[in-house]
Amino acid sequence: MNAQTDYIVKTENLxxxxxxxxxxxxxxxxxLNIEVKKGVLSALIGPDGSGKTTLMRLMAGLMLPTEGRxxxxxxxxxxxPQAVQNELSYMPQKFGLYEDLSxxxxMNLYADLHGIPQDIRPERFERLLNMTGLSPFTKRLAGKLSGGMKQKLGLACTLVRSPSLLLLDEPTVGVDPLSRRELWExxxxxxxxxxxxxxxxxxxxxxxxxxxxxxxxxxGRVLMEGTPADIRALAKNLCFSVEPPETVPTRVLQSLLLDDSEHIIDAVPDGGRVHFITRGAEQSPVLDNxxxxxxxxxxxxxxGFMLLMHKDLKENPDLSAPAVQSRDDKILKEQKRITSDAGLPVDIEVKNLVRKFGDFTAVANTSFSVHQGEIFGLLGPNGAGKTTTFRMLCGLLPATSGYLNVAGVDLSVSRTKAREKLGYVAQKFSLYGNLSVxxxxRFFGGAYGLSGETLKKRINEVIDEFSLHGRENDAAESLPGGYKQRLSMAAALMHKPKILFLDEPTSGxxxxxxxxxxxxxxDLSAHGTTIIITTHFMEEAEYCDRIMIQDQGRLFAIGSPEGIRDELGLKHAPMNEVFITIVENGRKEEHK
Structure with missing residues (x-):
């Protein structure tokens, strides 16, 4: 290749x-000085607010650079800009599907917008629909598709013009592992x-x-460019794994290891163990304990990514970056793995729960309980009934039949009374964007009945707890994603709820x-707050005491991550593999 054709994108002091x-x-x-190679699949990764979306919008010709080429x-x-746009396609985070169109x-609408001739549409549409698995659903309204199917339709609409360059800005946010795997194939x-x-x-x-x-x-800077192997190599000989004692949750061992910054750079639950990066040969005192x-x-x-982040933070300190510390190490160290026979009070009890929308059954005869201080995960593919179950637990949606008791309140009798004891963080940022942090x-504290010195004290506590110092007067809509998530958490916890509901809180x-x-x-769990969470990051299931996996409204599995892995004979397997195995096996059984 000559110098003109070996890259598709080049920035010079951009x-x-x-x-x-x-x-x-x-x-x-x-x-910024980078070259994106032609004819390959390249990835852009980095923390919230690092400039990734800005760079992609510049590439798409949607904004002009301040300086550089x-x-x-x-x-x-x-x-x-128009000549560039004529040859590329861009799929932003919120792709503009028309939900009342099929x-x-x-696809025809986007073909019209791009001037695709009618005579070549049938062949191109057929290829795209087969490729995305949407062929059986051509007449279905976009608003009736699952999250994963919507992303596939967005990709198909983006590709109706056969672009030379395809720009995708977080195309799998909020998409389950099965759909993510299909999209990447x-x-x-x-x-x-x-x-x-x-x-x-x-x-x-x-x-x-x-x-x-x-x-x-x-x-706003590129710290490194290379192959995945190049980035992995940064952590060569520094990575270790350890299995916690039977009574100690992996999340507790992880948190204690992260507190040992002298010996440990990073730690994360993985396959029932804790995977960590060490600073040297000396073992952490946490493991000795x-x-x-x-x-x-x-x-x-x-x-390698985490090493680059920590190195950059050390060389270029960011005073606004959160420094999260355990609030009470003694309580944290004493927390034991929560099991169904732990003798703890039951905060949520569900028996034979059913929810129907007309002839469609969204949740079919589900039963489970959640104990005080437990972290309980609701997992499943898009369209599995997770959000419906979640909304019923929160008292936002009545059940068709069954028994549902939350925080000691029968929801069929008084949903309002139960909601006073609940905190809720929605999947999409739902605070007031034009108001400051x-x-x-103040608004949400007042809505929960706080006032005067009590409200002022609680605001100071959550600002400190969620590292929102310096952002108090920033408009909520202007915050980076990570800060929006922290503000949502802070608002939900203003009244110190007994139970906290988190609907895909880490999406994106x-x-x-x-x-x-x-x-x-x-920390919240160690202090007795009960957590119910839905997530599409399967590794986050490792933080849960128990998880429930459902699909198409039916419960396929419930238990601790370790117990479910053992039942499948997949000890220490990544939770992505466990999840896909359970869903695929469940679907096979359903179709017998």
Missing amino acids: TKVFPQKDGTSVTALAP LTVLGKNVAEE VEEN ILKSLVASDPISIFVNTSYMDEAEMCADVFVMNR FSLTAEAVPERLED LENL IDPLARRQFWRQIT
């Missing part, structure tokens, strides 16, 4: 600065069979592992922010 209303400015991209498809974007009508087949380059921004490290090249960003010995394990791309906290959030989030959840 800078983007956003002026603010108060006369200040925010630098989203510092002078950006060449896409051999053209200067600042000089020829699958086929949405499509992307890999596209690169293998078509003359196309794909550049994808993702929060999933396993997705970045499948790419030929990976760019790691932080605070439990008489544990770790074993060396292969490094992962996520390990402080104004949101990077690994660093997820570590900090789960340390806070671990």
Whole structure:
């Protein structure tokens, strides 16, 4: 290849600065110099607010750089934005499907917008529908599709023009592991069979592992570019794994290891064990306290990513970055694994729960209980009935039949009384965007009945607890994703609820922010708060005392992550593998 054709995107001292209303400015991209190779699948990874989406919008010609040069498809974007847009397709985080149009009508609409001739549409549509598995659903309204199917339709609409460059901004946020796997098989087949380059921004490290090249960003700068193997190599000989004692939750051992910053760089639950990165040969005193010995394990791309993040933070301290510490180490160390026979009070009891919408059964005859201080995970593919179950537990949706008791209140009698004892963090940011952080906290504190000095004291507590210092006067809508999530948590906990409901709270959030989030959840659980969570990050199931996996309204499995793995004969297997095995086996049984 010559110099003109070996890259699809090139930046030369590219800078983007956003002026603010108060006369200040925010630098989203510092002078950036990268080359994105042609004809391959490349990934962009980094924490919230690192400039990833800004870079993709610049590439798509949707905004102009402040300084520097950006060449896409051999053209200067600042000089020829329309010419660039004619040859690429861009799928943003919130792709504009028309929910009252069918699958086929949405595709025709985008074909009209791009001027695709009628005579080539049938063949192209057939290929895209077969590739995405949407062929049986061409007449179904987009609003009636599951989350995974909507993403596939968005991809099909993006590809109706056969672009030379495909830009995907977090295409799998809120998508279950089965649908993610299918979507990535499509992307890999596209690169293998078509003359196309794909550049994808993702929060999933396993997705970045499948790419030929990976760019790691932080605070507007590229920290490293290389193959997944290059980034993994940063953590060579530094990665270990240890199995906690039978009575100690993996999340507790993880949190204690993270507190030992002298010896440990990072730690995360993995396959019933704790995977961690060490600073050297000396074993952490935390392991000595439990008489544990770790074993060396292969490094992962996520390990290299975490090392880059910590190195950058050390060399360029970010005073606004959260420093999450356990609030009470003694209580944390004394927390034991919560089981169904632990003798703890039951905070949620569900018996023969059914919810129907007309002839459609969203939840079919489900029974389970959740104990005080337990972290209980609701897992399942898109369309499994998780959100319906969740909404019934929160008192937001009445059950068709069955018994549901939450926080000591029969929900068929008084849903309002139960909600006084609950906190709720929605999947989508649901606070008031035009209000400041402080104004949101005042509003929600008042809504929960707090006032005067009590309200003021509680606001100060949650600002400290969730590291919101310096952001008090920022409009909520202007916050990076990680800060929005922390503000949502702070607002939900203003009244110190007995039970906290979290609906995909870490969707689209990077690994660093997820570590900090789960340390806070671990502390809440240690202090007796009961946590109910839905998530599509299967590794987060490792933090749960028990999980429930359902599909198409039916309960397929319930138990501790370790117990479910043992039943399947998949000891220490990643939870992604466990989840996919259970759902696929359950679907086979359903179709017998």
